Amino acid sequence: xxxxxSLPSDRARVDPCASGLVQxxxxxxxGKTTAATGCVxxxxxxxxxxxxxxxxxxxxxxxxxxxxxxxxxxxxxxFGSLDFVDPQNVKEEExxxxxxxxxxxxxxxxxxxxxxxxLDEVNVAVxxxxxxxxxxxxLVETKPGNVDLILTxxxxxxxxxxxxxxxxxxxxxxxxxxxxxxxxxxxxx
Numbered sequence: 001x002x003x004x005x006s007l008p009s010d011r012a013r014v015d016p017c018a019s020g021l022v023q024x025x026x027x028x029x030x031g032k033t034t035a036a037t038g039c040v041x042x043x044x045x046x047x048x049x050x051x052x053x054x055x056x057x058x059x060x061x062x063x064x065x066x067x068x069x070x071x072x073x074x075x076x077x078x079f080g081s082l083d084f085v086d087p088q089n090v091k092e093e094e095x096x097x098x099x100x101x102x103x104x105x106x107x108x109x110x111x112x113x114x115x116x117x118x119l120d121e122v123n124v125a126v127x128x129x130x131x132x133x134x135x136x137x138x139l140v141e142t143k144p145g146n147v148d149l150i151l152t153x154x155x156x157x158x159x160x161x162x163x164x165x166x167x168x169x170x171x172x173x174x175x176x177x178x179x180x181x182x183x184x185x186x187x188x189x
Contacts, residue, residue: 019145019146020115020143020144020145020146020147020148020149021148021149021165021166022140022143022148022149022150022151022163022164022165022166023036023039023148023149023150023151023164023165023166023167023168024123024150024151024152024156024160024161024164024166024167024168025150025151025152025153025168025170026123026152026153026154026155026156026161026167026168026169026170027154027168027169027170027171027172028154028170028171028172029169029170029171029172029173029175030170030172030175031170032152032153032154032170033064033120033121033152034064035152035168035170036052036118036120036150036152037064037068039116039118039150040052040068040071040074040116040118041068041071043115043116044071044072044073044074047072047073048073048115048116049073049074049113049114049115049116050073050074050075050114050115050116050117050118051074051075051076051077051108051113051114051116051117051118052068052074052075052076052077052117052118052120053076053077053079053101053102053104053105053108053117053118053119053120053122054076054077054078054079054080054101054120054121055079055080055098055101055102055119055120055121055122055124055125055130055153056079056080056085056094056097056098056121056124056125056130057078057079057080057120057121058078058079058080058081058082058097059078059082060078060082063185063186065078077101077104079097079098079100079101079104080094080097080098080101081093081094081097085128085130087127087128087129090128090129090130094130095130095131097130098125098130098131099131101119101122101125102119102122102125102131102135102136102139105117105119105122105139106139109139109143109144109147109149110143110144112144114147115146115147115148116147116148116149116150117147117148117149117150118149118150118152119136119149119150119151119152120152120153121152121153122136122151122152122153123151123152123153123154123155123156123157123160124153124154124155125153126155126157126160127153127154127155127156127157128155133157133159133160136151136160137159137160137163140160140163141163151164
């Protein structure tokens with residue numbers, strides 16, 4: 001017997017929940033952006049409209065972005081420089097890029113064009129003081145009721161954890177970096 005499933009184009013667009021939720025993925029372990037990307041792919045498979053704002057990822061080519069660019073109803077914007085941010089020496093340009101990313105997220109959230117908006121690495125931007133925590137809290141508290149938000153990154157502030165409807169902490173138990181194996185294209189980025 002063959003399992004015959006309908007393709008997204010064969011289905012009517014799924015109506016998102018009337019009450020948009022806030023998901024937060026944090027912790028020292030690998031998989032926060034990966035979890036959010038999985039949610040994006042699932043949403044796209046149901047015809048939902050998704051926008052992703054990448055904080056602190058600049059022009060670096062991440063493998064998932066090549067795939068996401070080809071999905072219907074999925075769009076994204078990248079902000080930040082190619083250099084890693086030094087949390088002990090944050091530059092004004094890095095703060096400006098983070099503010100630009102937050103403004104892009106705000107526009108997407110209130111545009112009425114998206115069912116889900118992802119703020120990838122926003123927790124790090126707040127934790128490293130590139131953004132003011134209260135600005136992100138205000139955005140979460142005032143978002144339209146029919147928009148889901150997904151927040152990712154280490155260092156999630158307790159206020160954001162409290163506001164979220166779902167919080168998952170990725171915990172590093174073992175990582176190949178400890179053996180000196182560097183990030184690999186297609187696996188870590």
